[in-house]
Amino acid sequence: MEDKIYELARKKVKEKKGFYLHFSVYLAVGAFFFIMNALTYYDSYEWWFFFPMLPWGVAITIHYFSVFGLPGGALSHDWEEQELRKEIHRLRSKADRMENPGHEDRLELRSLKKDRIKHPGGWNEDELV
Structure with missing residues (x-):
């Protein structure tokens, strides 16, 4: 388990390092282009x-979101972990229902009777068209 965590952390650090290198090259080339443009x-x-x-710049933005995710958004690491826990819980409960089919909680619906209201004219609600 520790090895798996270490490998995931190492992969994440490499992704961040790749983004920072990409962004540094972007800034350096941008400064070079600006100086060339200013001189000419x-x-x-x-x-x-x-x-x-x-x-x-659009590519840099996409690279940023692929490495760090949307801040507080639906694609963050916390969201992914939460969805994973939900899916595991759903699959486990489904497996439990398959193993023990007699222990299902069933909802019993009772028929509802409408209270008849007598109106002053002597007619009932269910007599209306």
């Missing part, structure tokens, strides 16, 4: 450095 701005009078940086 007077030739074309256009800011172009953000064109390659925007799609890469």
Whole structure:
């Protein structure tokens, strides 16, 4: 069990390290593009450095969410653990019902009778169309 926990932790650390490296390269290349654009701005009078940086920024954002999950969202590690516990509980209770079919709790529905209300005109509710 300890080995499994260690391997999961090691995998998570490698994923975080990969994200930080990816983000560092993104910042370095972004700074390089900005400096190149600033030095050549007077030739074309256009800011172009953000064109390659925007799609890469979207990729960085996706990489972040794949490593860290949505903060407090449905895809976090806590949510995953909670859903796993729910599913285990559901499957165990289903297996128990399959093993002991006679011990099921059954709901008995009793027929409800509507109270008849006498109206001043002498007619009943069930006589209305």
